[in-house]
Amino acid sequence: MFQPIRTRLLVSSLIVFALVLGGFAGVVRLVFWRNLQQQLTDRLTTVGQSAAASVEYDGGQIKVEDDLSIADLQRQQQALQWFDRQGNLIEQQGDVVLTLPLDPQALAPQRGQGQAGGPAIQAVTLPILNGDSGEQIGYVRVSQSLAQLDDTLDQLDWGLMVGVLVGLGMSGGGILWITRQAMEPIEASFQRLKQFTADASHELRSPLMAISSNVEVALKYPEGIREEDREVFASIASATAQMTRLTEDLLLLARSDRPRDLVLDPHQPALVKAPIDLSTLLRDLVTLYQPQAQASAIALHQTIAPDLTLGGEVDPITRALTNLIQNALQYTPAGGQVWVEAKALNQQIHITVQDSGMGIAPEHLQRVFERFWRADAARTHDRGGSGLGLAITQAIVQRHGGTLAVTSQLKTGSCFQVQLPMYGRGLAPGEG
Ligand SMILES: Nc1ncnc2c1ncn2[C@@H]1O[C@H](COP(=O)(O)OP(=O)(O)OP(=O)(O)O)[C@@H](O)[C@H]1O
Ligand SMILES: [Mg+2]
Numbered sequence: 001m002f003q004p005i006r007t008r009l010l011v012s013s014l015i016v017f018a019l020v021l022g023g024f025a026g027v028v029r030l031v032f033w034r035n036l037q038q039q040l041t042d043r044l045t046t047v048g049q050s051a052a053a054s055v056e057y058d059g060g061q062i063k064v065e066d067d068l069s070i071a072d073l074q075r076q077q078q079a080l081q082w083f084d085r086q087g088n089l090i091e092q093q094g095d096v097v098l099t100l101p102l103d104p105q106a107l108a109p110q111r112g113q114g115q116a117g118g119p120a121i122q123a124v125t126l127p128i129l130n131g132d133s134g135e136q137i138g139y140v141r142v143s144q145s146l147a148q149l150d151d152t153l154d155q156l157d158w159g160l161m162v163g164v165l166v167g168l169g170m171s172g173g174g175i176l177w178i179t180r181q182a183m184e185p186i187e188a189s190f191q192r193l194k195q196f197t198a199d200a201s202h203e204l205r206s207p208l209m210a211i212s213s214n215v216e217v218a219l220k221y222p223e224g225i226r227e228e229d230r231e232v233f234a235s236i237a238s239a240t241a242q243m244t245r246l247t248e249d250l251l252l253l254a255r256s257d258r259p260r261d262l263v264l265d266p267h268q269p270a271l272v273k274a275p276i277d278l279s280t281l282l283r284d285l286v287t288l289y290q291p292q293a294q295a296s297a298i299a300l301h302q303t304i305a306p307d308l309t310l311g312g313e314v315d316p317i318t319r320a321l322t323n324l325i326q327n328a329l330q331y332t333p334a335g336g337q338v339w340v341e342a343k344a345l346n347q348q349i350h351i352t353v354q355d356s357g358m359g360i361a362p363e364h365l366q367r368v369f370e371r372f373w374r375a376d377a378a379r380t381h382d383r384g385g386s387g388l389g390l391a392i393t394q395a396i397v398q399r400h401g402g403t404l405a406v407t408s409q410l411k412t413g414s415c416f417q418v419q420l421p422m423y424g425r426g427l428a429p430g431e432g
Contacts, residue, residue, distance in 0.1 A: 002187050006179050013175045014168060021167050025160040032156055036149055037122075041109050044078075044124040048142040051080050052128045055138070062128070062138050064091045077145040082128070084138045096121060096145045111146075119147035198254035201247040208247065212240040249388045252316075253371060256395035271399055273311035275423045278349060279304050281318060282342050289325050297334040305343045311423040312400045320396040323389040324353040324416050330385070331414070332357030347422050354415040360408040368406060369394050 056063040064082050079094030087102040100112045102125060110123040123143040127136045215237045222230055286302045293300035310317065328338040332355040342351045360368060360375065367373045374387040390404075397404045402420035 002183055002190075006176075006183060009179045010172065010175055014172055017171045017175075018164075018168055021164045025164050029153075029156060029160060033153060036152065040122055040144065040149065041124055044109075044122065044142040044144055045126065047078065047080070048124055048126040048140050051082070051140045051142060052126055055082065055128050055140070057130050057137050062090055077147065079143045081141040081143070082138060083141065085136065087139070090138070094143075096143055102139060102141060119145045119150065122146055122149075194254045197250055201251035201254065204247045205244070205251075208240055208244045212237065212244065215240060246386055246388070249386070249392055253388070253391055253395055256399060272313055273423075274314070276310045276312055276314050276317055278308040278310045278317075278342065278351075279306050281314070282308075282321065282340060282351070285318070285321055285325060286340050289329060293329055293338065296329060296332075298329060298332055299337045300329070301337065301339045303339070303341045303343075308342055308344055308349050309423040310349055310400070310420055312420075316396040317400065320393040320418070321351070321353075323393045324418070327389060327416075328353050328355035328357065328414070331355065336413075344422060349418075349420045349422055351418040351420070352415055353418075354413065356413040359410040359412050359414055360406070361410055362408075365406060365408060369404075 054065045056065060062082060062084060077096050079092065079096040081092045081097060081102075082090045083102050084090055089102075100110060100123075103110075110125065112121055112123070121143045123141050125139050125141040128138040128140055129135065130137050215233055218225060218233050219230070219237060225233060282304050283302065286300060286304075290300055325338070325340065332338060336356045338356075339352070339354045341354070342349065344350070364375055368375075369390050370387075371391045372387040374385060394404045397418055397420065400420055402418060405417045405419075406414060407417075408414035
């Protein structure tokens with residue numbers, strides 16, 4: 001029963017780790033990318049400066065000296081373009097050129113596409129100044145393909161992704177180990193608590209039995225008791241019966257959530273799978289509760305398929321079904337209806353107990369199976385329950401390899417659905 005907690009802890013810690021590692025990887029990538037960009041801009045500016053210096057100004061005309069190495073430019077995947085003051089292209093070296101026109105107003109680094117489908121290009125434009133007068137005579141634009149930079153970034157992305165995944169895998173292992181360490185003492189104390197409940201209920205049986213048998217004897221010979229004491233004895237008998245039922249319930253529940261992988265409770269016998277004629281059992285139960293239904297002016301209907309055979313223990317199964325029918329009758333006001341249905345479908349027996357009663361609020365729907373939980377309406381109308389009925393029913397159904405589900409709507413009614421394997425299906429004989 002601690003497995004879901006462990007899984008939840010693992011999943012939530014992994015989500016947190018993934019967010020932290022993802023954020024970290026994002027920041028690393030951003031810083032790295034900015035650094036590469038800056039380096040590239042610096043490099044292009046240096047090339048641009050020497051390209052600007054390689055220009056001669058002759059009679060109002062710009063002439064480019066031919067001493068720049070084209071091979072060098074190509075190797076670096078760079079290109080140079082010289083423009084006059086109006087932005088007209090005068091000369092170009094290298095192929096990796098921007099198709100964007102020169103914008104003399106904005107000399108910020110440009111980024112754009114060269115030929116269609118080619119890699120992105122980064123460009124830096126610098127003014128060319130006349131060496132003598134210092135007057136601006138044109139522009140030089142240096143471009144470089146971003147293919148290399150993209151490759152580097154791709155490698156970084158892969159590295160970060162693998163790093164994050166390996167980190168997550170390792171932290172997953174670590175979290176598993178930590179949760180196991182942290183949960184061990186909690187599990188142990190939970191086991192001790194359950195053992196205590198089981199032992200206490202077990203030990204309470206004998207004194208309760210002694211009280212009830214003594215009271216029974218006393219009530220058997222009423223002539224020996226004063227008239228006014230007889231009522232006192234009767235209420236002792238009823239309180240003892242209630243307490244006996246409560247301790248039996250607690251014992252059953254304490255045993256039922258004992259994990260299978262722990263040492264088996266010596267008091268918990270394995271499930272004996274005897275065939276149970278469920279059709280007859282249900283019909284008898286409906287007949288048994290018919291007078292109570294009539295007294296509460298509730299119409300109790302049944303649609304029970306014949307020959308439904310279940311493998312299990314008859315007393316607990318009767319107890320589980322009784323709880324459902326009792327609840328339906330208890331939580332349905334006069335004039336209401338209760339339907340008990342049973343049928344076989346896909347090797348499973350489907351039993352539904354439906355009522356047109358007060359219903360259960362959606363936020364309480366899963367709480368009804370909790371021990372001692374009762375809706376406020378149930379308490380205010382005080383119908384004398386302990387709130388263990390459905391917890392017991394669920395434990396019994398699960399022990400028989402079945403499921404118990406509920407759907408309900410306030411003031412409209414509730415429907416409890418039990419699904420149990422047919423005899424010869426589900427758990428192997430003796431398994432429990
Ligand atoms: N058919 C139903 N319609 C409406 N509410 C229901 C129905 N069945 C159960 N409940 C709600 O779920 C609560 C828990 O039910 P459960 O059978 O476990 O305990 P109980 O009936 O109060 O006491 P007992 O231990 O005597 O059965 C009830 O108190 C009631 O509020
Ligand atoms: Mg009940």
